[in-house]
Amino acid sequence: MICTAQPASEAAVAPTVSEEEVLTLSPERAVEIDVPRRWIREPRAIERSQFHRAESSRDRRRAQAETLCAVASSPGHDGGVADAFFENPRLARIYDPLHPDRSDLDVYVDLVDELGARSVLDIGCGTGTFACLLARRGVDVTAVDPARASLDVARSKGGAATVRWLHGDATSLPALDVDAAFMTGNVAQVFLTDDDWAATLHGIRAALRPGGVLVFETRVPARRAWEQWTPELTRTIVDVPGVGVVESWAQVTDVSGDLVTFRSTTTFRRDDVVLESVSTLRFRKRLHIEALLEREGFELSEVRDAPDRPGLEMVFLARRPDVTP
Numbered sequence: 001m002i003c004t005a006q007p008a009s010e011a012a013v014a015p016t017v018s019e020e021e022v023l024t025l026s027p028e029r030a031v032e033i034d035v036p037r038r039w040i041r042e043p044r045a046i047e048r049s050q051f052h053r054a055e056s057s058r059d060r061r062r063a064q065a066e067t068l069c070a071v072a073s074s075p076g077h078d079g080g081v082a083d084a085f086f087e088n089p090r091l092a093r094i095y096d097p098l099h100p101d102r103s104d105l106d107v108y109v110d111l112v113d114e115l116g117a118r119s120v121l122d123i124g125c126g127t128g129t130f131a132c133l134l135a136r137r138g139v140d141v142t143a144v145d146p147a148r149a150s151l152d153v154a155r156s157k158g159g160a161a162t163v164r165w166l167h168g169d170a171t172s173l174p175a176l177d178v179d180a181a182f183m184t185g186n187v188a189q190v191f192l193t194d195d196d197w198a199a200t201l202h203g204i205r206a207a208l209r210p211g212g213v214l215v216f217e218t219r220v221p222a223r224r225a226w227e228q229w230t231p232e233l234t235r236t237i238v239d240v241p242g243v244g245v246v247e248s249w250a251q252v253t254d255v256s257g258d259l260v261t262f263r264s265t266t267t268f269r270r271d272d273v274v275l276e277s278v279s280t281l282r283f284r285k286r287l288h289i290e291a292l293l294e295r296e297g298f299e300l301s302e303v304r305d306a307p308d309r310p311g312l313e314m315v316f317l318a319r320r321p322d323v324t325p
């Protein structure tokens with residue numbers, strides 16, 4: 001799965017190009033109208049031998065699930081900066097078909113019930129699978145994401161009509177007073193600096209009612225998930241209705257401390273367009289996260305395992321205290 005990083009300057013020009021234009025652009029034309037050059041590649045011959053279905057080994061499925069959540073580091077504090085993979089309409093449209101298994105969300109649906117939450121904020125909602133799932137169960141949902149193209153996909157889903165969709169991030173929220181806030185899909189790892197993470201926690205705390213709970217997951221650094229982000233283990237080939245055959249894979253390009261950078265590549269076979277991008281994620285240790293939560297006025301309730309990814313993820317439950325000190 002492509003999950004891309006892009007500098008704010010590139011993100012700002014991207015939406016000015018229509019999907020059709022992107023499909024037909026030559027590299028020269030891309031430069032002329034200021035499309036991020038790495039979105040476009042010279043068309044290449046399609047090798048018939050590459051038309052095969054991905055093998056369904058356990059390792060490959062796991063690696064694909066891992067990369068599902070690997071996104072970029074573009075904190076969209078102005079509500080307008082988003083990761084190319086989620087912001088590009090063509091890529092946003094294939095996010096769900098490339099990742100049809102969302103059993104990772106089951107634990108969070110159960111948690112909404114366990115917490116008795118009637119109102120929920122979904123931060124980094126992406127294509128809105130979790131938000132719509134909750135809305136169909138009668139939960140009052142507000143969902144926020146800096147990627148407009150992903151929000152457009154989300155709005156077309158069953159249950160979407162009752163969700164309040166916000167274009168932006170946790171630092172640009174209106175008054176909400178929700179019972180619980182969730183970050184699924186390892187959204188917590190997109191915040192590369194502690195300042196960005198702190199600003200996000202600050203915004204979430206303000207959106208929660210006193211006693212409200214923040215729930216989020218993040219990968220266990222010691223399990224070194226990125227070691228499975230190889231072209232061989234992540235390659236996925238899907239025939240998407242209305243889109244055609246799509247091939248996607250990822251490759252780690254750099255590991256520096258707790259920052260992992262990888263390149264993602266997606267090929268649309270129908271017209272042989274290749275979209276490529278680079279992303280960075282932060283793998284914070286548990287103690288580091290706990291310290292930041294405390295600093296932003298949360299009380300840590302619990303750190304759980306993710307039942308569908310045992311030993312690989314930490315699921316944090318942190319509470320906004322009833323009484324502000």
Ligand SMILES: C[S@@+](CC[C@H](N)C(=O)[O-])C[C@H]1O[C@@H](n2cnc3c(N)ncnc32)[C@H](O)[C@@H]1O
Nearest residue numbers: 068069071075076086124125126147169184185
């Ligand atoms: C891997 S996706 C997860 C989407 C969704 N939560 C899910 O489980 O399918 C990560 C999402 O984080 C969003 N994102 C990136 N930067 C963000 C930020 N600063 N604040 C909130 N969301 C952000 C991306 O646009 C993308 O939709």
